[in-house]
Amino acid sequence: MNITDEEIFDILDGIASEELLQRHERLLQEDEEYQLLFKEYAATHALLEDLPMEKTAVNFTDKLIDQWELAQEPEVVLKPKSHxxxxxxxxxxxxxxxxxxxxxxxxxxxxxxxxxxxxxxxxxxxxxxxxxxxxxxxxxxxxxxxxxxxxxxxxxx
Amino acid sequence: MHPIVVKTLESDISIIERILAGDKAGYRDLANRHKDYAFTVAYKIVGTREDAEEVAQDAFIQAFQALPQFNKESKFTTWFYRIVFNTALMFKRKNRIQTDDIEASQSAQAASADTSDGMKSAEQKRYIQMALNHLSPDDVTMITLFYLKEQSLEEIAQIVGISADTAKVKLCRARKRLAEEMKRLLGNELHSLVY
Incomplete structure (x- = not known):
């Protein structure tokens, strides 16, 4: 009758089967421990769904292209020849x-x-x-x- | 009657073909398109903005160098995010930074961004980042890839270099660990932070 962690996340991701959803509903009403666990996972899942995309510095691309051009230049080793x-x-x-x-x-x-x-x-x-x-x-x-x-x-x- | 001009977004593959044909502007286009995501993945793994920028730049350079070997049949993002992931992991292994320092700097960053309107969102961001800092780079990557751009499990598996089944198990474990970490940090406040 128990529901595994993987199954809880299937429910949260919206890919749970009908049978699993029914089991979940039943457990939510009957099992207080399961209720707490589900709430905890659901809260974390909700926070993660709003995970923001970070923004790079404004000059990120310019710096990158400069670096790339530098990396492409052949390394010239100037060694003065002494006679x-x-x-x-x-x-x-x-x-x-x-x-x-x-x-x-x-x-x-x-x-x-x-x-x-x-x-x-x-x-x-x-x-x-x-x-x-x-x-x-x-x-x-x-x-x-x-x-x-x-x-x-x-x-x- | 005006002709209808349909502007389609150029695909990654056609940008790569331009680059390989000698169009240097293509590098800039490719970087602009993927920089935020690469930076975010790196940031979640290494923990500071400065290091994340270094990692993202390094990953782009590696990708540019390897472009001639890129198999055009495969998806560029999967290939590139794998490079970002590996570069970030290497960086993390090389520079073991004190987690407390990261937390302190990120708390300061989050606090400075707080406004009365965005207070809750900044708080959420801060606690998520603090909890992520306590997870392994593998766990952080699984979570970031899954939630940030909603990559499929198959794509995540390819990026991390494991099977789809293993990716599912790992993702589940990572989310469980994160939930535990959030509970440790917030206790009963977790629910009120979200709803």
Whole structure:
């Protein structure tokens, strides 16, 4: 004779069978507990039927379209390409080639018997100041690269 | 004699076809049509207007991105509300907000909207929202989908990803829990709040 919760909601939704409606009417008159339960469900159902539709903010669509356009843009990662290490290597190579060529006496040039005087250049190379200058320049370049590639990324992290 | 111009509401599917053909205005049309409902479903689940707006926006973006894969044989709203539901659930799981805070902010919102005429309606809204905040997101979704736009049980089942029979059982349980929560909040005042 009992009516289940599901059946009560069928009654409230208006989809109950005739037989169920008759049982419900009978129980409403006879069973006080059922009466209370039904009233409780009916009150909640009535409140829910008036559940209002919430309104979005006025600029909702504009914000959404802006976001959508941003999401569609391809992500451009601008990473400046540094060729500093290449310059450093090139300078080092040039220096090594120059030093080797000058210290070996330029045999290929001598075989052609062209009177070339490298003594001034050799003297310059053998000057202590120039060597020191070169060493300092290379050291500075090395420190600069080390700072850019290692220290800056580390401290930024 | 003037010709009779019959203006029919453009269907969701034809808006989608426009979008897929390259008409960017279609995004705006689709958003304007479904924003309130998406926002309301999100609001009922996450509990605050700010978060609900974020969830609704996120759901729209996801839907726009997935539009090329949308099966035009199915109903757009069912597909889209499923996205809203899942996005709101994910958000809720990520941000477990103190229910008391939500209640307090919503009470304040409801109180500020009160006028002598709308007092009862604002009270009803406030208590319903307070009771909903104590239910699980699943229960809230079932109730919101069923009452707000009167979706059929089959549609609700598709949105939530369960069978229609399970949806009916879940909806019944959700309504029962809500009734219990309302009784806990209001006691014997429940009936007087409604009638």
């Amino acid at each position: 500093l290490h290449l310059y450093f290597l090139a300078v080092m190579c040039a220096l090594i080639v120059l030093v080797v060529a000058l210290s070996s006496g330029m045999p290929s040039v001598q075989s052609v018997k062209v009177p070339l005087d490298f003594s001034v250049l050799t003297n310059m190379i053998h000057q202590k100041e120039l060597i020191n200058f070169m060493l300092i320049a290379n050291a500075l370049l090395a420190v600069f690269i080390l700072d850019k590639k290692v220290f800056k990324p580390y401290f930024r992290m």
